[in-house]
Amino acid sequence: MKLKLNLLLISLLTISSCNSNLSEKPDKPNFIIFIADDISWDDFGCYGNSFVQTPNIDKLSSEGIMFSNMYLTTSSCSPSRNSIMTGRYPHNTGAPELHTEPPLDMVSLAQELKNSGYFTVSSGKFHMGDYVRKGFDLIHEGKKITGLGGEEKWVSSIEERPKNKPFFLWYASHDAHRDWGENDFSGTHDIEKLTPPEYLINDNSTRLDLANYYDEIKRFDHSIGEVIATLKKENIYDNTFIIVMADNGRPFPHMLEAPPPESWEKPNLSSIEWYARTEEPAPMKAGS
Ligand SMILES: [Ca+2]
Numbered sequence: 001m002k003l004k005l006n007l008l009l010i011s012l013l014t015i016s017s018c019n020s021n022l023s024e025k026p027d028k029p030n031f032i033i034f035i036a037d038d039i040s041w042d043d044f045g046c047y048g049n050s051f052v053q054t055p056n057i058d059k060l061s062s063e064g065i066m067f068s069n070m071y072l073t074t075s076s077c078s079p080s081r082n083s084i085m086t087g088r089y090p091h092n093t094g095a096p097e098l099h100t101e102p103p104l105d106m107v108s109l110a111q112e113l114k115n116s117g118y119f120t121v122s123s124g125k126f127h128m129g130d131y132v133r134k135g136f137d138l139i140h141e142g143k144k145i146t147g148l149g150g151e152e153k154w155v156s157s158i159e160e161r162p163k164n165k166p167f168f169l170w171y172a173s174h175d176a177h178r179d180w181g182e183n184d185f186s187g188t189h190d191i192e193k194l195t196p197p198e199y200l201i202n203d204n205s206t207r208l209d210l211a212n213y214y215d216e217i218k219r220f221d222h223s224i225g226e227v228i229a230t231l232k233k234e235n236i237y238d239n240t241f242i243i244v245m246a247d248n249g250r251p252f253p254h255m256l257e258a259p260p261p262e263s264w265e266k267p268n269l270s271s272i273e274w275y276a277r278t279e280e281p282a283p284m285k286a287g288s
Helices: 004-018 055-063 077-086 109-115 129-135 153-161 204-233
Strands: 032-037 117-124 138-141 167-172 241-246 272-276
Touching: 004 204, 032 077, 032 204, 055 204, 055 241, 077 109, 109 167, 109 272, 117 153, 153 167, 153 204, 204 241
Parallel strands: 032 167, 032 241, 117 138, 117 167
Antiparallel strands: 241 272
């Protein structure tokens, strides 16, 4: 994950620095990071889960690049998010524990992009630290404003953006964090057709718990689909990097901060990321 983040940060900063004299031109690539809350990599259709319904993410992955060997620095919410935002391991952000914050002078990806002329937005769950606030032109936070899933301002932020700037959107969903809430997709996963992972008890309460979890993942996927439709409508889809990932794994026994033994050899059990870029040839074969 660290290597991956470094590559991402280096790529973004290189693009920014190479074009520093073009900061007001909108032909610089846009970036959107969709970061889910507590979703494991194998809870998406494109990674082989035949039960969950994630058609928009699956389509993105089929057109872009799917990573099968990337890692988070830690399976814990705010330390993971701060790692992503700074490119540092948790022990080097000053905030290695849950609900701690890096120092106010910590450099963030958002700040670097803002300095390079990007319009920067954080919309949804925040949970990083005040150091990153100055890196965003606009912050939507709190469920009264962003909705139960944190996704209500995602489309309008694109529609109402300054058109003369490229943008960086940190779209952080509350899905699929516990407690499960009623949403437009509640009950759309049939518990009778669900088989829990082998390290969970296969009974009705576990299957119902998983189904509710999948309903929230479906809302996350639906919201991504709405953003993609907006990008296409605004004719900026081809100039936008889209990254889909999660901060840590599913909130079930043996997961999250306590991954099951089989994941020790495959720690990407708690991570997911891919990006789609359609303007230039991808560095890897699409769908790989
Ligand atoms: Ca989390």
